[in-house]
Amino acid sequence: MKATLPPLPALAIGRYRHYKGQEYEIFALCRHSETEEVLVFYRPLYGDSGWWVRPYDMFTGTLEVDGEVKKRFEYIG
Known part of the structure; x- marks a missing residue:
């Protein structure tokens, strides 16, 4: 492990x-x-x-559903 890690990305809790x-x-x-x-x-x-747990890149990623690009997870509050 590195002595100093980069900050975690932003993601609303x-x-x-x-x-x-x-x-x-x-x-x-x-x-x-x-x-x-x-x-x-x-x-x-x-x-x-x-x-x-799910990889951040997968959680925040997009995918194509019925020809439409969608976010895998959408923040709702």
Whole structure:
């Protein structure tokens, strides 16, 4: 691990809607202990499936759905 890490990117903490319609709560950004990859720490707001992490680049990325480019997760508050 580097002695000084670069700052984490900005990402609003709060609720997000996945492009498929389900809602999630984002708690923090963190780093992978081995690779230093930035991860998003979150949980689904449905069911009881626990806590998850997803790579920041994937979380904030876009994808094409039915010919339309959409954000994977959209901030809703």
